[in-house]
Amino acid sequence: xxxVVGYIGNSFCSTFIFEGLxxxxxxxxxxxxxxxxxxxxxxxxxxxxxxxxxxxxxxxKKEPIDGFLGIxxxxxxxxxxxxxxxxxxxxxxxKTISVVHNGIIENYxxxxxxxxxEGHTFFSDTDTEVISHLFEPIKEKENVNAGDVAAxxxxxxxxxxxxxxxxxxxxxLIVVRKKSPLCIGMGDNEMFIASDVIAFAGKTNKVIFLxxxxxxxxxxxxxxxxxxxxxxxxxxxxxxxxxxxxxDKGEHTHFMLKEIYEQKNVIIKTVDSLQSKKTMLLxxxxxxxDQIKNTENICFVACGTSWHAARIxxxxxxxxxxxxxxxxxxxxxxxxxxxxxxxxxxxxISQSGETADALEALRLINAHxxxxxxxxxxxxxxIVREAGGFLVTCAGPEVAVASTKAFSTxxxxxxxxxxxFAYAKNAIMQENLLQAEMDIIHVAHVLENALEQHxxxxxxxxxxxxxxxxxxxxxxxxISYPLAMEAALKLxxxxxxxxxxxxAGELKHGPLALVDKNMPVYIFSHRDPIxxxxxxxxxxxxxxxxxxxxxxxxxxxNELIELAETAFTISAEIPALLGxxxxxxxxxxxxxxxxxxxxxxxDKPRNLAKSVTVE
Ligand code: F6R
Numbered sequence: 196x197x198x199v200v201g202y203i204g205n206s207f208c209s210t211f212i213f214e215g216l217x218x219x220x221x222x223x224x225x226x227x228x229x230x231x232x233x234x235x236x237x238x239x240x241x242x243x244x245x246x247x248x249x250x251x252x253x254x255x256k257k258e259p260i261d262g263f264l265g266i267x268x269x270x271x272x273x274x275x276x277x278x279x280x281x282x283x284x285x286x287x288x289x290k291t292i293s294v295v296h297n298g299i300i301e302n303y304x305x306x307x308x309x310x311x312x313e314g315h316t317f318f319s320d321t322d323t324e325v326i327s328h329l330f331e332p333i334k335e336k337e338n339v340n341a342g343d344v345a346a347x348x349x350x351x352x353x354x355x356x357x358x359x360x361x362x363x364x365x366x367x368l369i370v371v372r373k374k375s376p377l378c379i380g381m382g383d384n385e386m387f388i389a390s391d392v393i394a395f396a397g398k399t400n401k402v403i404f405l406x407x408x409x410x411x412x413x414x415x416x417x418x419x420x421x422x423x424x425x426x427x428x429x430x431x432x433x434x435x436x437x438x439x440x441x442x443d444k445g446e447h448t449h450f451m452l453k454e455i456y457e458q459k460n461v462i463i464k465t466v467d468s469l470q471s472k473k474t475m476l477l478x479x480x481x482x483x484x485d486q487i488k489n490t491e492n493i494c495f496v497a498c499g500t501s502w503h504a505a506r507i508x509x510x511x512x513x514x515x516x517x518x519x520x521x522x523x524x525x526x527x528x529x530x531x532x533x534x535x536x537x538x539x540x541x542x543x544i545s546q547s548g549e550t551a552d553a554l555e556a557l558r559l560i561n562a563h564x565x566x567x568x569x570x571x572x573x574x575x576x577x578i579v580r581e582a583g584g585f586l587v588t589c590a591g592p593e594v595a596v597a598s599t600k601a602f603s604t605x606x607x608x609x610x611x612x613x614x615x616f617a618y619a620k621n622a623i624m625q626e627n628l629l630q631a632e633m634d635i636i637h638v639a640h641v642l643e644n645a646l647e648q649h650x651x652x653x654x655x656x657x658x659x660x661x662x663x664x665x666x667x668x669x670x671x672x673x674i675s676y677p678l679a680m681e682a683a684l685k686l687x688x689x690x691x692x693x694x695x696x697x698x699a700g701e702l703k704h705g706p707l708a709l710v711d712k713n714m715p716v717y718i719f720s721h722r723d724p725i726x727x728x729x730x731x732x733x734x735x736x737x738x739x740x741x742x743x744x745x746x747x748x749x750x751x752x753n754e755l756i757e758l759a760e761t762a763f764t765i766s767a768e769i770p771a772l773l774g775x776x777x778x779x780x781x782x783x784x785x786x787x788x789x790x791x792x793x794x795x796x797x798d799k800p801r802n803l804a805k806s807v808t809v810e
Contacts, residue, residue, distance in 0.1 A: 197270050197271050198389070199266065199295045200216055201267070201370070201387070201388035203367075203385065203386050204264075205263065206263070207234070207262065208261065208262060212267035213251075215387070217248060219269070219389070219390060219391055219394055221592075223806070226245040226272075226279065227244055227247075227268065228270070228283045229251060229268075230295075241284055243282040245278055246277075263365075263415075264415075266358045267295065274303070274322045274323075275320030283296060283321075284360075285327050286324070287327045292330045294324075297375045297377075300322040300325060301322075306351075307325050325351075326347075326357060326359070330347060330359055342425045349423060353373070353374075354374035354375050355373050355374070367413065369411075372409060374555070375390075377404075378402050379402065379411060379413060381403065382401075384416050401434065403420070406422075418430060437575050449595065449787070450595040454593055458600045458604075458642055459640060462603055462639040465607050473615070479586075480584035481566070490539070490566075491518070491536070492536060493519075495508065495523065495543075496553060497522075497553060498526060498550050500601070502544070503680050504602055508520075514772060515613045515623065516613055516620060525556040526810070540568065541567045543556065543570070545569070545571050546572040547573060548569065548572070549577055550807050551808050554581070557581055568584040569585045569586070571587060572587065572590045586608055588601065596799055596800055602681065602779065603642070603780070635776070638773045646780045646781055646784050653785050658791065664692065665693060667714070667715045667716070668715070668742075670716060670730075671721075672700060672721055674774060676697075678782070679717065682696070682717060683696035689786060690790035692793075699718070714742055715742075715744075716745070717745045718759070719747050720774075731755055744759040745759060745761045745762075749764060750766055
C-alpha cells in the first residue's frame with residue numbers, strides 16, 4: 196500500500212526520506228517519488244519514477260535534489276496506471292504545492308470536474324491530485340491558519356493520510372489524517388512524519404499518533420493539532436520502543452522461505468511470551484475475570500489469511516471453551532446488519548494491525564461500547580491502540596507479502612488463548628492449560644520435522660511435476676477445511692494458479708463436475724476417525740473420476756495415502772485441533788516450491804501489498 200514519509204528540520208532530508216521509504220518497502224508499491232524545497236532558493240524540486248525505489252534512488256543520484264524539508268512516497272496504484280506521471284508527489288497548476296497521499300479520495304471526480312471547469316491543469320489520472328489544487332487559495336497568504344486547512348479537508352471524502360508542502364511556506368509541513376494511519380516522530384529541532392513508526396525508529400522514541408480526522412501544522416520544533424472543524428486539540432506524546440532491524444534473507448533464496456523456516460522458533464517464542472504475561476494479561480486484555488465468565492459468544496473479524504486463522508480458532512473455542520463463535524470477513528461485516536451484544540467478546544485479528552477493513556469494523560464495534568481485543572503481530576499498530584485490549588504474536592517482521600509465520604503464530608496464540616479463557620471461565624483445569632502450552636511447543640517441532648522430512652523430494656520431484664497445472668481444487672472437512680482455504684489462497688497469490696477451496700462434503704453438490712485427469716485435488720486430512728472416513732469417501736469419489744490426489748495426511752492413514760498420487764504425512768501423535776498448525780509448514784513449503792518452479796516473484800506477488808490500508 197502507499198507509504199508517505201516527510202521530514203522538516205536542520206538536516207538535509209533525502210537520506211531520511213529514502214531510508215524511511217526503504218524500511219516500509221515491504222508494504223508493496225509500484226512507483227516512487229520525492230519532493231523537497233531547495234535549501235537556498237526554496238524552489239520546489241521533485242523526482243519520480245515508476246517501478247522499484249532503486250529506480251528513483253538512481254535518478255536522484257544522477258540529478259541530485261535536497262533540502263531541509265521534503266516528502267516521499269511509494270505508490271500502490273488505485274486510480275490510474277503505474278506510470279511515472281501517476282507517481283506521487285502531485286502538484287497544483289504552478290507546481291509550487293506538492294502532496295503525497297495514502298488512501299482514496301472518494302469524491303475526486305466531482306472535485307476534478309469543477310476544477311477543470313475553473314481552468315485548473317491536471318498532470319495525472321490520480322485521485323490525489325485534487326488535494327494539491329485545493330491548497331492553491333492559501334499559497335499566497337501570509338500565514339497558514341487552522342481554519343484554512345479545515346476548509347480544505349472538509350471538502351474531501353474517503354480515507355486519507357497526506358502531507359502537503361508549499362513552496363511559499365518553507366518552514367511548514369501540513370499533515371492530515373482521516374482513517375489511514377499517520378504518525379509524527381518528534382526529534383530535536385526536527386520532525387519525522389510517516390505511515391508507520393518503523394520509518395523513524397532509532398531517530399526518536401517520541402511519537403504522536405495523529406488522531407483520526409485531524410490535521411497537524413508541523414514546523415521543525417513545533418506541532419499543533421486540530422480537528423476537522425479547526426479546533427486545537429491537546430497532544431498526546433507516546434514513547435515507542437520500536438526498533439528497525441534490516442531484513443536479511445540470510446542463506447535463503449526468498450524471504451518467504453526464511454519465514455517458513457522461522458516458524459518453529461516464533462511459535463515457541465509466542466507461547467513463552469503469553470505464558471510469561473499470564474498474571475497481568477487481564478489488564479492487557481482490558482477486562483476482568485467476571486467479564487470472561489459472563490462472555491456468551493465470541494465474534495472474530497478479520498481479512499484474508501487472518502480470517503482463515505479465525506475460522507480455525509472457531510473450532511478451538513467451540514471445542515475447548517464450549518462457547519458459540521461467529522467469524523466475519525471485515526470487509527463484509529461493516530455492511531451487514533449488526534446486532535450488538537454486550538456479552539460477546541469481539542476479537543479483531545490482523546497481523547499488521549493496520550488493515551483498513553479490520554480497523555473500520557473495530558471502530559464500528561467500539562462505537563457500541565462493546566468488549567474488543569486485537570490479536571496482532573505489531574504492538575504499536577493502530578488496531579492495538581484502538582481496541583479495548585490486545586494479544587501480540589512474536590512472529591517478528593514478516594517481509595514476504597504472503598503470510599506464513601504470522602499465520603502460524605496466530606494459530607498458536609489463539610490455541611493458547613482459548614485455554615487461558617476456558618480456565619478463567621472454570622471450564623478446564625490449570626493442568627489443561629499447561630498441557631496446551633506443551634502441545635503447541637511439541638507441534639512446532641512436528642511442523643519443522645515434516646518440512647525436513649519432505650523437503651528434498653518436493654524440491655527434486657514434486658515441484659517440477661505439479662508446477663504444470665494451472666488450476667487446483669482444495670478440500671477439507673471441519674478444522675481442515677479452513678486449512679484448505681488457506682492453502683488455496685497461498686497457491687493463488689504466489690504461484691498464480693487458479694485454486695478453489697471447498698468443504699469436502701460439498702464435492703458432489705457441484706465441484707465434482709470439474710474433476711478430471713488435469714485437475715490436482717488437494718485433500719487435507721483430519722485426525723478424527725469419523726471425519727477421516729468421510730474424507731476417504733471424498734477421495735474415492737475423486738479417484739473414480741480420474742482426479743489426481745495430493746494428500747496431506749497423518750502417518751497412520753494408509754488408505755488415503757494409497758489413494759493419493761502424492762502423499763505428505765505428519766506425525767499422528769498430535770491433538771486433532773492442532774492438525775492445521777502441524778501441517779501448515781509443509782503445505783507452505785510445497786506451494787513455495789511450485790511457485791519457484793513456475794518462476795513467480797514469490798516475495799512480491801503482482802498487484803498485492805503487505806499492508807492493506809485502503810478499503
Ligand atoms: C495472504 C495475506 C493476506 C492478509 C490480509 C490481512 O497471504 O497475507 O490475506 O492476511 O491482507 O492482513 P492483516 O492480517 O495484516 O490484517
